Structure formats: structure tokens, C-alpha cells
Amino acid sequence: MLQHRATRLKKAALIGLASALALSVAACASERGQGGEGQVRGGTLTFGSAGDPKMFDATFATDGETFRPVRQMFDTLITYKQGSADLAPALATKWEPVDDGKGWKFTLREGVKFHDGTDFNADAVCFNFDRWYNMKGAAAQSQMIYYADVFGGFKNNTSEDFGEPLYAGCEKDGDYTVTIKLKRPSGAFPAAFGLTSLSIGSPTAMKKYNADEVKQSGEAFTYSEYATEHPTGTGPFKLESYDKSNGTVTMVRNEDYWGEKAYLDKLIFKTIPEEQARKDELRAGTIDGYDLPSPADYETLEKEGHQVMVRPVFNILYLGINQKNNPKLRDLKVREALEMAINKEQLAKTRLPKGAIPRDQFVPKDLPGYTEDVVKREYNPDEAKKVLNGLKVKFHIPTEVTRPYMPDPKTIAKSIISDLKAVGVEVQEVSKPWNGGYLDDVNVNGVHDLHLLGWTGDYGDAGNFIGTFFGRKKAEFGFTNDKIFDALAKADREPDPDKRGELYEQAAVEISKYVPAIPLTSSPPAIVVSKDVQGLVPSPLTDERFVTVSKKQSD
């Protein structure tokens, strides 16, 4: 998946959401969600979020805190089985490729209604797909990161960042059969139809509340009434209110939901930006759960009877190397020595949650493209010192941020710097707020030598990892290596899944020989809920659905 710069930039900031291939790791988790015995109907569940959702129109959503409420209110054509990345039917009961992959034919579920009473049918599906393709305005298009990523571009592109659009029209055959036509096949489908960003909304409501209106002033975006007050989907919950002064999103059960109805009467997402405060509120019983507890708290929380649910690992943390400014870093020996200088084992043990593992390559295990053939470099400070002694580097570190792969960047950086200092490297640190200069420095301007960054997969595809990172020349890494670029491009074009995997393996080996960046660790992000909460299934894609969740009534 070759992404243009803006996309990559933005996505680095996201918690991933979608994937295609089966992840065997998820098997045990999904069993828990199936049951439902002993689960009670009724009650209110309050979940602590780390940030306010920007609005509720999935089309323009770019961050995890916006996706979470949206997922409870909207459905997609295809979804993922709870707790895994396997595909499962949602608004479409059946799907198949037509015309050699230049189209996808969906059989739609009948009898589904949007929250405003509008019928869900082929017209509604076409309305949504046409809306995305025809979206006007630079502001609106710039916010459609995921759509632009999957579909390449729009009817009228407003930026050079977008490419030729893939979409070739929506064709209906009766009320419940629809074909999405494409200009050329793409490996992203059908999995990408499950992206939350491609949620199907009510045409009536979108027209009534001017859904396409997005205004931009400076860095600030202002959305339509549809997106802020009247999001209308088919999902198990409906929006009741969004109280911005208290930071609470209140949703109620959709009594007309097409699937198994939600257990909860009410679902509230309450924004509590301080990690410490989320923990305190869970203990005080004023919230029933929160996302990404600090690894330091796992044990304490469990001891107190809370359920710390660890998600399957689907991310990578790496130490980036920028070859542009520092000629020494263009020396392969130096990059190899850097990898040997870092004690990944200890990093995983002292800085990351239980279950974190040191990594020797960027593609997650279990994904085609992962291979034992990569060049492995063990921790060897003595060897490293011979090469690195006296090296001077500028190390950029993000602050004010927590990511699933990097709970506390500052302390991770501390470990790495200690390791580098131990082998005689002189490190100049540059710490900047994630959203206040760091991403800018690293991804756009490339003024650094080393930096700390990572990725949570949103496709179960090696290309979503290494293709995104090393597919072309980027300010982030500042190198040109046609061998790697070509290998990745070739893999991306290959439609056959097996061959594709092999090609990605070859690319991975090439990458490990060149060391454009150093893979560090993968760590499982957790989600914690109180002991009264039942039926929550942690997802490797951080795609948790509250429809199966219930709460034991304490009184």
C-alpha cells in the first residue's frame, strides 16, 4: 500500500482500524464474546475516553476517539468478526468479486432501517459511495484520509497528494443487490469495505443536515450539523446527546436494530484526558472502563478485581534513521552497529507492558511477508562501540502522546539513549509535543537523525507496514534504494495472495540488509473494564463493539 505523504503523516497518528487476514492470535478472545449466558439487559455503561471526539461522521474521522463512538452507531457493508480481523457479514450478507476484481457485488440485508426511519437499500449504498467520490472542497477531501487511501482520489482532486480515483460507479440491480465498480483491481478489497470510514449513513439525514459542509480556518476544521448533531446510521446505538462542556457522549439503544440488540440501555463515553484520572475514576466506580491503561497499572488494577484485557499484538515500534543530514548514517556499518547497540530485550522488559516482545523485522508474525530469513543482529555493545564511538546524532523524541506501541515515549527514549551513550554515541535530544512540532520535524521537514515512531496495522497486509514505511523516498528516512522500492512496488501489484506474501518476504530481507530503520518492539495494548462488565471483546484493530456488552446490576 503506497500512501501519499499526507496520508502517512496522519495515519502515524492513528490507532489502526481495519485488516483483512485472519490473525490466529485472536482466537481465544472471540470465544468469550459469543456466549451471552448470564448477561443482563439494561443499565448504563460509562467508558472513559482519552480525548473528545471531533464529530460523528465516519467519513471525516481520523482519530481513535472519534472512531469509537462512531462504530457503535454505524454499520459497514462488511465487518470484522469480534476479536479478530476475519471478515463477517454486516449490512451485506454476501459479497463476491466480479469482472476479475474490477468490481464487488454485494447482496444487501433486507428490512434494515436507519435511525431516522429511512430504509436501507441499494440506493442508500450508492448514495454513500457517490457522495465520497464526488466530495468537493479541499477541507473536506483533506479529512478523508482513509477513503483517499483506499480509493486513490476523488472525481475532482483538490490536491496533488491524491491520485487517480479507483471508483468507477455504483450499479444497482433491484433494491438489494449492488455492485461497486472499480477502474482496476486492488488488493485492499474486500477487507477495506469494513473500514469504519466507509460506514453507511442515512441519505435523508445527510441531505437534510448538509453533511458535506466542512470548513477550515487555519488548522481548525468545523463540521456540518449532520456530523456534529445528527449522525444517522443503522448501528445498535443512537446518539442522544453530546455535552461538550462535560465531555460526554450519550448514546441509547437502537430498539429497531437489525441484529441482536444491545444489552445496555445507555452507553456513555466520557472524556478524561489524564491517564491517572481515568484510573482513579475506574476505581471510584464513576466509569466502567477505559482504553490503554498504563502498563505500570496492570497488576494493581487486576488485583483490585478489574479486568485488564490485553489485545493481540498488531503493531511495531521502531527507531527511525534519517540519512539526509548526517553523512555517517549513510554508512551501512554504522546503521548495523546502531541496531547492535540497543538492548531491545531490556527495553521490552523495563518500558513496555507484559507481553511486549523485541522485534527483528517490521512485519508482524502471522502475516504473510514475515520471514525468519531476515538478517538478525544480536545486542552486542562491544562490537557496536568499535564503530560508533564518537558518533554524534540528533535524536527527536515526541512528548504529550501515548500510542498503543509506545505508552510513554520519554522513558523509552531514555533507555535507548542510555544504550547509545554506553557505546560512546553523543546524543543531542530534541523533544517536542507530538502535535506541536514533532510530526512536522520528522515527517515533513526531516531535520532529525534518529527518531522514535511506530505503527498500528489497519490492514492485515505486509504492505500496510513495510510498504508504508519504505516504499519510496521520504523525509522521514531520507534514503533512496531502488532495490527496496522496486521489491515493494512489485509485491503491491501482485493480485495473488500467496505470491504477494513471497514477494513481501523478499522485500523484508532486502530491508533487513539495508537497515533503513531499526525495528524495536511490539507491545500489546490493553483495555480495562470493571468486574461487572461482561461481553467486551478486545480487538487487535482496537475495534471494540459495545453491542455485546452488558453490566451486572450491583443493586
Place this chain on the structure above:
Amino acid sequence: MLRFIVRRLLQAIPTLFILSLLVFAWFRALPGGPASAMLGERATPQRIAELNEQMGLNDPIPLQYVNFLGRMLTGDFGTSTITGDSVLTEIGRHFPATIELAFAALFLAVAFGIPFGYLAARYRGSLFDTGIVVSTLVGVAVPVFFLGFLLKYVFSTQLSLLPPSGRQDVDIDATSVTGFATLDGLLTGEFDATINALQHLALPAIALATIPFAVIVRITRASVLDVLNEDFVRTAESKGLTAQVVRTRHVLRNALLPVATTIGLQTGLLLAGAVLTEKVFVWRGLGFLLAQGIEQRDYPRLQALILLAAVVYVVVNLLVDISYAIIDPRVRVS
């Protein structure tokens, strides 16, 4: 009286003028210039040029300042990059929380500060006096955020007596009328909502009250000591007035004037001083907005809040002066 008020108002104008110049200069001095500060990670030379044009940053500086002043006066502080709402809307949404917290803190500081200060002065040199003086000094030396953190840890985490953060439990489902959580419950008859809001208010109010409490204790103590030494008190005593009468009629009343001033001025400081407390207790007021604005470098929001903090302080100062002039006519003459 009117002349005094007018004069005082006129005096405030140059102050506000310089203030606006400073804030304008601040915004211009942001790293990389205002445009790149606002664009953040999307800053490309082309976008910066566009935004510079759009924001009128290519105009001559004096013209820019005039435009800036025009925007400020009409309440146009720009759009928050975090929420996408206008900064004015945000301030309107969050200021009741800060007012509520500030007044609760002030109430605590006054209700405990004046009696403690008075008693310390009356029993000057006693163990009680020393204890009070020392504890106010220590109180000021404790970092506010750590104090808040400790209060929370002891009373919420360990003892489970009070809620750890926020303004009200979500399941209270209170009707919002004024935006003041404690008042709304009384207005709508939802007393449980008020009680819940008060429980939430307790810890942050105590944390925020420490510094004004210490200041009020010390001012009260000092001014009571001053008054006790004044001639009219001695005269009253020598005239044989009972100690009780002297104390209430002469000492307290005369001593309270400077205390009243201090209270007024502390109000102005509290509104801004709430930054740390609000962050610790996730109290969604203006300080919370500011702390969040710092973390994510939301410059339009920061600009408005800095300006607001200073204007509030100037206005409170003005009000204190005027009310003082009403209480004590001597001020007007000079």
C-alpha cells in the same frame, strides 16, 4: 464619586491598550510565525503562504494590529484547532466551571482565613499563632499540583470519601440551566445533583484555596495587629469599653478593609491560578482549556485565554478600587 469612577476607567484604557499590543506581539512571535504555528504538521511553504494571505499577515504591521484589535473587540478570537469550535464558544462553555471552582475556593479561604488570622493576631506569640504562621508559610511552599495529587490520593483513592475528578457523575443526569452544577440542582429541585456536584467540588476547591487562604490569614493577622496598636483602640479601651465591643466594633471593622482588597485581588488571580488544579482534577474549566491548549499548541485558544486572564485581572482591580472608594470616601478625595 462619578468623577472618581470615570477617572479610574480612563486609567484602565492605556493598560488595556498595552496589553493588546503585547498579545499581538506574542502571536506574531510564535515559532515559525503564526501561520506555520497554526498549520502544524500540515505546514508546506505553499499552505503557509496561502494562510499568510488569508490572515492578512502580509499587510503592514500597524494595519494588522488594527485588524487584530477589531477582531478582539468583536469577540472573534479564531477557531480552536482542537475542537473546531470558535474560541469564544469554548470560553462560554467552560467558564462557569472555573467561576464555580474559584468562588468555592475563595469562600473556603475567606471563611477560614479571617478567623484564623484574627485569632493568630489576638494571641500573638502563642503556640497557636506560631503554628498558623508556619503552616501558611509551608502551605505556600508546596507545589499546588502535588498538593492536589496528594489530596486526591488520600481522600479518593485510599479512603474513597470523595470523587477523584470531574464536576459531576454522569449517571446523575442533571438538567443544565446555568452551567453551574451546584446551582442547577437547586433551581431544578434535583438536590442529589447539587450534593454530587459539591462532593466533586470539595477537593479541587481545597487545593486551590491554600494560597489565598495563606495570604488572607497573613493580611488579616497583620492588619489586626496594626489596628490593635492604633490610638483609637487604646482610647476606646481606656474609656472602659468592654473588650468584646472594642474587638467587634473597632478592631475587626477597621482591620477588614485591607483584607477586603486582598480578597478582591485574589479573585482575579484564582481564575488564572486554576490551571494546575483543573489539570489535576480534570475540572473542565478555563484552566483545563489552557492546559490542553499548551499540550497541543492550540495558539488561537492560548491567545484568547492569556488575554482573558489579564483583562479579568485588570477589571477586578478596577472593581476593587471602585468599591473601596464607596466604602471609604477618603480615597476619592486624594
Place this chain on the structure above:
Amino acid sequence: MQVLLDRKKRRIDKLAAAGEGGTSLAKDALKRMMRNPVAVVGLVIVALFVLLAAFAPWLTPKDPYKPYPELLENLTVTHIPGSMPGFVLGSDADGFDFFSRLLIASQQTLIVAVLATLFGLLLGLIIGGLAGALGGWVDSVLMRLVDVLLSLPALILAVSIAALFARSNQWTVIIAVGMVSVPVFARLLRGAMLAQRESDHVLAATALGVKRSTIVFRHMLPNALGPVIVQATLTLATAILEAASLSYLGLGDQDTFRAEWGLMLAQAQRVFEVKPSLAFFPAGAIIIVALGFTLLGESMREALDPKNRR
């Protein structure tokens, strides 16, 4: 002029006036002060702190800038080793010797506070000196500016200065914290100089035709020394607290290996439940030192107060 200035200003003006009378009175004040037990306590704390900071590099039992394998061995995200042989207070959250870091932190804490105060003093000296010496419209304009800066709550002023820099380091902290005291010193110095303009020896010097600059530097400034020392002592206390607050708000020194009490305290809250002493020790140190400077400053102020010259 209105009788009622705001309290901040009045305090400064009162202190400025106290400098009048020259150095001989300052000596008296010093004598009075040394009889005051509160002052002695403050002085002892401050002296110990300064000594500790000065000799910290020789007092630390271990290298404070390096993690130790013995500590790292038992360090996990949920466990930070406590006291063990060779490591009095055990490890900090990063496998460093906590005791050594605590000691060496005194140095950086003092440096930040002193440099911030000096910064404030220097800029205040320039502004206040110009205003006091030149008078007229320069005085009016500069003093308006100073009043506006005084009208900004200290933390807001520090935050707005700190936010101006693309990234924070020790210098941005020093400038931000120092900026808070600029208007205080400016007003103080101007006040002190005005108070002496009418004093006998200055009048005499003027009559003798001594140059204005000479009068300013020979006569007016030295006499302002007492109030300046008092104010500087008090400023040191608030500087330490403000630097800590900036750290808590994410505007502190971002150097990963720097040991400074405010930074240590702000960072320790994350792991408070794993090892509370990581927060208590730096917090205690800050409180004691800030208290020391406050006690010393307040008792000096009292001693300088003309009311107490009986």
C-alpha cells in the same frame, strides 16, 4: 494618584522605600535579623542547600547519569527496586541510583532558580533604571508596560513565554520563570531610585554638578541593594515552584537525563503507586528549600521595614 494600588504593587513600593537611608541602616537591619530565630532557620536551610548544590558532584555515591545493571535487573514496568546495598534509596523509574540523582538535582534546581532570578533582575534593572533615571515619558511608558506585566498572573505569564519556544529546554524555563520577576524588579528599582532622588546626599551630589550617570551608579543603585536582595531571595522561592509547575504542564526542561526536583516530581506521579518515594523526596526537597528562601526573605523584609527600626 489613587491611594489604592493593587497589593502586588504596594508591596514592591513599600520595599523599595525601605532602601532609603543607605547602607548603615542595612547593617542595623542585618543585626536585627540575626536575632530573629525564623531568619536563622531560613538562613540555615538556604546555606545547606547552596552547599549541597555546590558539592553535589562529590557527594553522590554513584554516577547519577547512568543506569546500573544491578538496578535494571529487577526493574520492570510494575516494579522499581527499593533500597539495596550500595543504593540507599534504590532505583528511580529508569534504573538510575535515585539517591545520587536526588543529590545532583539540587544543583540544577539552584541553577535554574538563580539564573531565572538574575535574568529577572537584569532586565528589571535595565527597565527600572531607565525609567527612574530618565523620568518623563520614558518613565510613563515603561511603567505602564511593567504594570501590564504585573497584571498577568505569574503562571500565565510564564506559560505564555514558555509556549513561544518551539521546544522547551532549561533556557526556556529560565527565561519564562525569570520573565515573571522582571516587572517586580523593574518597579522595585525605579521606586528605590525615586525614593533617593530627594535624599540629601543625592541632592548634594546634584548640586555639586556630579554627572547624572555617576549619581545613578554611585549613589542611587547601591542604596537599592537591600530591597533587591530581599526581593531576589523571595523570587528564588517562587522560581523553584514555578519551574516545577512548568514541568507539570509539559513546558519543563525536556533533557531526558537532567535531574531537577521539579522535573523529578512531575515525572514521578506516573509511577506513584509503584514507588511513592520517587515523588515524596523531590517534593519534600522543594518544600523545604522554597520555605527556606521564603523565611529568609520575609524576615529580611521585616528587618528592613522602617516601622521596625525602633
